[in-house]
Amino acid sequence: MNATTTEDILSKANTLRWEVGEGFHDTLMESIYTDAARIADVVVARSGDTPAFNWDRALDRALTSRWTGFPMMLLLLAVVFWLTIAGANVPSAMLATLFLDTIHPALKSFAAMTGMPWWLDGFLFDGVYLAAAWVVSVMLPPMAIFFPLFTLLEDFGYLPRVAFNLDSLFRKAGAHGKQALSMSMGYGCNAAGVIATRIIDSPRERLIAIITNNFALCNGRWPTQILIASLFIGAMAPAGLAGLLSASAVVAVALFGIALTFITSWFLSRTVLKGEASSFSLELPPYRPPRILQTLYTSLIDRTIIVLWRAVVFAAPAGAVIWLLANIHIGDLSLAEHTVQWLNPFGLLIGLNGVILLAYIIAIPANEIIIPTILMLTVMSTNLAGIGEGAGVMFELDDSLAYMSVFTAGGWTLLTAVNLMLFSLVHNPCSTTIYTIYKETGSVKWTAVSALLPIVMGLTLCFFVAQIWRLLAGTG
Amino acid sequence: MNQEPTAACEACPAHNKGNLIRLGVNMEGSDFVVALAGNPNTGKSTVFNALTGLHQHTGNWPGKTVTRAEGGFIYNTKRYKVVDLPGTYSLLSTSTDEDVARNFILFGQPDVTVIVVDATRLERNLNLVLQVLEITDRAVVCMNLVDEAKRHGLRVDERLLAKELGVPVVPAAARQGVGIQNLLQAINDVATGVFICKPHRMRAHAPGLERAITQLAGQIEKNFPGLGNARWVALRLLEGDERIGEAVENGELAGLVRQNDGVGTMVEEGNAA
Numbered sequence: 219m220n221a222t223t224t225e226d227i228l229s230k231a232n233t234l235r236w237e238v239g240e241g242f243h244d245t246l247m248e249s250i251y252t253d254a255a256r257i258a259d260v261v262v263a264r265s266g267d268t269p270a271f272n273w274d275r276a277l278d279r280a281l282t283s284r285w286t287g288f289p290m291m292l293l294l295l296a297v298v299f300w301l302t303i304a305g306a307n308v309p310s311a312m313l314a315t316l317f318l319d320t321i322h323p324a325l326k327s328f329a330a331m332t333g334m335p336w337w338l339d340g341f342l343f344d345g346v347y348l349a350a351a352w353v354v355s356v357m358l359p360p361m362a363i364f365f366p367l368f369t370l371l372e373d374f375g376y377l378p379r380v381a382f383n384l385d386s387l388f389r390k391a392g393a394h395g396k397q398a399l400s401m402s403m404g405y406g407c408n409a410a411g412v413i414a415t416r417i418i419d420s421p422r423e424r425l426i427a428i429i430t431n432n433f434a435l436c437n438g439r440w441p442t443q444i445l446i447a448s449l450f451i452g453a454m455a456p457a458g459l460a461g462l463l464s465a466s467a468v469v470a471v472a473l474f475g476i477a478l479t480f481i482t483s484w485f486l487s488r489t490v491l492k493g494e495a496s497s498f499s500l501e502l503p504p505y506r507p508p509r510i511l512q513t514l515y516t517s518l519i520d521r522t523i524i525v526l527w528r529a530v531v532f533a534a535p536a537g538a539v540i541w542l543l544a545n546i547h548i549g550d551l552s553l554a555e556h557t558v559q560w561l562n563p564f565g566l567l568i569g570l571n572g573v574i575l576l577a578y579i580i581a582i583p584a585n586e587i588i589i590p591t592i593l594m595l596t597v598m599s600t601n602l603a604g605i606g607e608g609a610g611v612m613f614e615l616d617d618s619l620a621y622m623s624v625f626t627a628g629g630w631t632l633l634t635a636v637n638l639m640l641f642s643l644v645h646n647p648c649s650t651t652i653y654t655i656y657k658e659t660g661s662v663k664w665t666a667v668s669a670l671l672p673i674v675m676g677l678t679l680c681f682f683v684a685q686i687w688r689l690l691a692g693t694g
Numbered sequence: 695m696n697q698e699p700t701a702a703c704e705a706c707p708a709h710n711k712g713n714l715i716r717l718g719v720n721m722e723g724s725d726f727v728v729a730l731a732g733n734p735n736t737g738k739s740t741v742f743n744a745l746t747g748l749h750q751h752t753g754n755w756p757g758k759t760v761t762r763a764e765g766g767f768i769y770n771t772k773r774y775k776v777v778d779l780p781g782t783y784s785l786l787s788t789s790t791d792e793d794v795a796r797n798f799i800l801f802g803q804p805d806v807t808v809i810v811v812d813a814t815r816l817e818r819n820l821n822l823v824l825q826v827l828e829i830t831d832r833a834v835v836c837m838n839l840v841d842e843a844k845r846h847g848l849r850v851d852e853r854l855l856a857k858e859l860g861v862p863v864v865p866a867a868a869r870q871g872v873g874i875q876n877l878l879q880a881i882n883d884v885a886t887g888v889f890i891c892k893p894h895r896m897r898a899h900a901p902g903l904e905r906a907i908t909q910l911a912g913q914i915e916k917n918f919p920g921l922g923n924a925r926w927v928a929l930r931l932l933e934g935d936e937r938i939g940e941a942v943e944n945g946e947l948a949g950l951v952r953q954n955d956g957v958g959t960m961v962e963e964g965n966a967a
Contacts (some may be wrong), residue, residue, distance in 0.1 A: 223917045224942050230913060231931035231939075234906040242903050243933055247786075249896055250824050258817035261855040265847040416780075503735045504814070504842065509869065 274504050281376070282502075287383045294376070295472065298367045300465040303444050306359035313355035322348065341541055349537025350530045352590045356441050357529055361522045364440065368406070369517040373508040377402050381500055389495045391480045392487025394423035396498060397430070401479060404434030405472075408647050409654040411436075416658075420496045422487075428655055429668045430482045432647045433475040438529065438585030442642045443468045445589055449621055450635035467639070475643050482671075528650075532584035539580060540594055554595060568677055569637040569684030573628060578641070583649045588642065593621070596628035633687045637680045644676035714878060716747030717766035717773075724766060724775035726885040729802065731795055731826055732810035733819050734781030737838045739763070740868040741810055741877070742778040769878045772885070777804065783818075785825045786933075797937070799829055801946060806884045807833045808877070813843035813850050813865070823859065827893040828926045833861045834880045841867040860892040895925075906932060918947050 280286050325347060329339040371377070377399060385395035396417050404411025411431040418424040435443065444464070452464035487493065543554040551559075554576065562572030577591040625634075646669045647655070656665040728745075730738045742748065746765030763778040779795040799807055807830050811819035816837075827833060837852060856863040862880040866873025883889035910928035915921060927947065930938040941947045 223913075224945070227910070227913055227917060227942055228931070228939055231910055231928075234910060235932050235934060238903050238906050238932060242900065245900065245903075246896070246929070250821055253824055253894070253896070254817055254820035257820055257855065257858045260858065261851045262816055263849045263851065265849065501735060506842075506869075 277505055278379070278502065281379050282382050287379075291380060291383060292469070292473075294371070296465055296469050298364065298371075299444075299468050299472075300461060301367060302360050302364045302440075303448060303465050303468070304461045305363045306444070309359040309362075310355055313358060317351035317355050318348070322351065337545075340545070341538060345537040345541030346534045347537075349533040349540070349587060349590060353529045353533040353586050354526060356445070356589065357437075357586055358522070358526055360441055360444060361437055361526065362518060364437070365406070365517040365522050366514050369513045370508045370510070372402075373506065373513055375503050375505045378500055378502050382502060385500075387480055388483070391484040392493070392495055393426045393430075393483040394418045394420065394496060394498065396500065397423070397427040397479075397483070400427050400431060401434045401476075404431045404436060406437055408432055408434065408436045408651040412651060412654045412658055419498070420493075422491050422493045423496060425659065425664055426483050426486050426491055428659065429486065429664070429671060430479045432651070432668070432672050433478045433482065433643065435472055435475055435643060436585065436648075436651075438648065439588075439642050440468075441586065442588050443471055443639055445621075446635050446639050446642075447471075449625070450632055453622075471639050471643055474640075478644065478675075482675075529584055529586040533587045533590075536580055536583065536587050536591065540591060543580075544594070558595060567684070568680040569633045569687065570641060570680060571629065571634065574634075574638060574641070578645060582646070585642070585648050593624055596624050633684060636687075637683055640683065641676050641680055644672050644679055646670070646673045713770055714745075714875075715768040716745070717768060724773045726772060726774050726805040726881075727802070728774050728776045728881055728885070729799055729804035729807045730776065730778045730810060731799060731807055731822070732781055732836075733783055733812060733815075733822055736781065736810045736812040736819065737868045738778055738781060738810045741808070741836060741838065741866070741874075742776060744868055744871060744874045745774075745776050745878070770882050772882065774881070774885070777802070782822065784822060785829070793937070799826060801941070804830070805832060806881050808836050808881065809833055810836045810838050810868075813837050813840045814846055814848060816850060824894060824896070827859065827861065828895060828929075829923050831891050831893050831923075832884050833891060833893060834877070834884055835859060835861055835863045836868075836873075836877050837863055837865045838868050840865045841870065841872070859894050862889060862891075903932075914942075914947075921947065 281290050322343065325343045326339070329343060380402060381395055381398035384398040388395045388397050397415075399417065400411050400414040402411075403414040408431050411434060412428050415424050415427040415431070418427055447464040447467040448460065451467040452460035455463040487495075540554070543557075544552050546553050548556060557576050558572040560572070561575045565571040565573075565575045573592055573595040576595060577588055580591050581588045646652070652665060652669050655668045656662070659665060730742055732738050742763060742765065745767050747767070748763075748765045764775060765778075766773065766775050768774070777798060779798055780792070782792040782795045785792070785796045785799070798804070807826060809823050809826050811823060823833075823835060835855070837850060837855070840850070843850060850865070852863040852865050862884065864873055864877045864880050866877060868874065880889070884891060907925055907928045910931060911924040914924045914927055918924070921927070927938060927942070931942070
C-alpha cells in the first residue's frame with residue numbers, strides 16, 4: 219500500500235468538501251427518501267375496506283393514556299406477581315420433598331454405607347448438594363412462571379408502551395427514555411440489562427442507565443422478596459388475603475426500585491453526569507398475538523434453565539464455603555460465628571443483623587443463595603436444636619412455621635424483614651453484573667461507582683428506616 | 695409412492711425443500727457469510743432462528759438485539775454462516791448498535807446481505823434498503839410480516855419491488871415459518887452467482903457533487919483496484935465520515951477488495967463503550 223496516495227485521497231476529500239459545500243447531506247437524504255417513497259407508492263396497493271374496529275388503537279388508548287396508562291401498568295405488574303407467588307408454592311414444596319427429604323437422606327446413607335470420611339460426606343452432601351438443591355427447589359417454580367409471563371408481555375409488544383409511559387419521567391430525571399427498556403431487561407438479569415443499555419446513544423445517559431440498572435430487581439432477588447413478603451407481611455393478613463398482601467408488598471418494593479431509579483438518575487444528571495436529556499424516536503410496534511407454546515419453550519429453555527444453571531454453579535461452591543466457615547474453629551467458635559458476632563452490632567444498628575451482612579458477603583457471586591445462607595447461619599449462631607442436621611448444613615424447612623421458628627430464634631422482627639427486603643433491592647450488584655459493567659464501560663471508576671453507590675445507599679436507607687421505626691414503636 | 699429422485703428432480707428448485715440442515719452455533723469452515731440487516735423490530739432474529747435452529751431471544755420491541763449473534767446452516771450442500779445484526783434505521787448515524795451493523799456490512803464482507811423489511815411499513819424500511827444497496831451489490835430483501843400487511847389490507851407487489859431494487863425480494867411470515875424455503879433459495883442463488891444483482895443506486899446528484907464524487911472515486915479505485923463501491927466510499931469521505939477515513943488510512947479498505955472465492959475476512963465488532 220502506498221502511504222502517500224491514501225493521504226492524497228483524504229486531503230483531496232477535504233479540499234473537495236469545501237468546494238461542494240455543506241448542504242449536500244440533506245439533499246442526499248432527501249433523494250433517498252424520495253426514491254423510497256416513489257418505490258413504495260408503486261408497489262404497495264391498499265384495499266379500501268379497513269376493519270371498522272382497530273384493536274391496536276383501542277389497546278393503545280387504554281395502555282398508554284395519561285389516565286389509565288399507569289394504573290394498567292400497576293395492575294399488570296400485580297397480576298404477574300400474584301400468579302408467580304400463588305402458583306409457585308405447591309411445586310416448590312414438591313421439589314423440596316424430592317430433593318431434600320428423599321434424595322438427601324439417600325445420599326447420606328450411601329455415604330455411611332461406603333464409609334466416607336465425615337468431612338467429605340459433609341462437604342459434598344451437606345454443603346455442595348444441599349445448596350444446589352435448595353436453589354433449584356426455591357427458584358425453579360417462580361422462574362418457570364414469571365419468565366414466560368414476562369416473555370408473553372414482551373412478545374405481545376407491551377415493553378415499548380412501558381417506555382412510552384415512563385418517557386416523560388425519565389426526561390425530567392435527565393435520563394434517556396429508552397432506559398425503561400434496559401430497566402425491563404434488568405428485571406430478568408442485571409447483567410443483561412447492562413448490555414441492553416447499548417441502545418442508548420449518548421454515553422452520559424448510558425452511564426446513568428448502567429449505574430441505576432441495579433434498582434431493577436433481578437430474578438436472583440425475586441425469591442428473597444417473595445419468601446420474606448409471604449412469611450412476614452402476608453402473615454399479617456387473614457389467610458384468604460395473604461397472597462394478595464404479599465404480592466402488593468413485592469410490587470411496592472419493585473415500585474420503590476423504580477422510584478430510586480428516577481431519583482438516582484436525577485441526582486447523577488445534575489452532579490457528576492451533567493447534561494440535557496437527548497431526544498430519540500421509539501417505534502411503538504403493532505401488538506402481535508403472542509405465540510404461547512413457542513414462548514413457553516424459549517423462556518423455559520433460554521431463560522429459566524440458563525439462569526437456574528448459573529445459580530446452581532454459584533450455589534455449589536458457596537455451599538462448600540459455608541460448610542467450611544461453620545466447621546473451621548478458632549478457639550471454641552467457628553469462623554462463621556466469629557464474623558457474625560463481629561458484624562452484629564453494626565447489623566443491629568441498621569435494623570438487620572450480623573448473619574444477614576455475612577450472608578450478603580458470601581453471596582456476592584449470586585444473589586440467589588441469600589436465603590439459604592441466612593437460614594444456615596442463623597441456625598448455627600442460635601444453636602437451635604432439632605432443625606437442620608449440624609454445622610454448615612443448608613437445609614430446606616418443611617413449612618413456613620419452621621422458617622418462622624428459625625427467624626424468631628434469630629431475633630427477627632418485622633423491621634428485620636422489611637429492611638432485608640429493602641437491602642435486597644438496594645445493595646451492590648452481583649459479581650457477574652459488576653464484570654459486565656466493567657466490560658461495557660471499560661472504566662474502573664464507573665464500575666466502582668456502580669458497585670459502591672447502591673451499597674452506601676442501602677446501608678443509609680436501612681439505618682434511617684430502623685431509626686424512624688424504633689422512634690415510632692418507642693423501643694428506642 | 696416413494697420414488698428415487700431423478701436427475702431432473704435434482705435440478706428442480708422444489709427438490710431442495712427440506713434440504714436445510716440447521717447447524718446451530720456450529721459454523722466452522724463456512725462457504726458463505728450471510729448478514730441479516732434491517733430496521734428495528736422487523737423480525738431479523740426470528741428469521742435468524744428459522745435459518746439456524748438457534749433460539750436467539752426474540753421480542754416485540756425495537757432495539758432488542760444489541761450485539762452480533764452468529765449461527766450456521768447447510769443448504770444445498772453449501773455451508774453458510776449467518777450473522778444477526780442489530781436493527782438500524784440508517785447507516786449514517788453514530789450509535790453503537792448502528793455502528794455494529796454498518797461496520798459488519800462494510801468490513802465484514804458478507805457474501806449475501808439479507809435485508810429484512812416490514813411489509814406494513816415499507817416506505818420507511820426502503821430508506822435503509824436503498825442505503826444498504828449503495829454499499830453492497832449482493833443482497834436479498836426478505837419482506838417479512840406479509841401476514842400482518844394482509845390483515846391491514848395492504849398488498850405488496852414483490853415482483854415489481856424486485857425489479858425496482860434489482861435484487862431478489864422474498865415475501866415471508868417468519869414467525870409462522872412461511873417463506874423461509876424461498877429465502878434460502880434466494881440466498882443460495884445470490885451467493886453462488888446464479889442471480890446477479892443489479893442494485894438500485896442513487897443517481898442525479900447536483901452537478902458539483904457529481905463531479906467531486908467522480909474525481910474522488912476515480913482516485914480511490916486507482917488506489918484500491920477492485921473495490922465494489924468506490925462511489926459510496928467517496929461520498930462518505932466527502933461527508934467527513936471518520937470511520938471511513940480511518941479505514942482508508944490504515945488500509946482496512948484494501949481488505950474489502952473482494953476475493954473471488956473464499957469467505958470474507960471477519961472484523962471485530964465496534965467497541966461497545
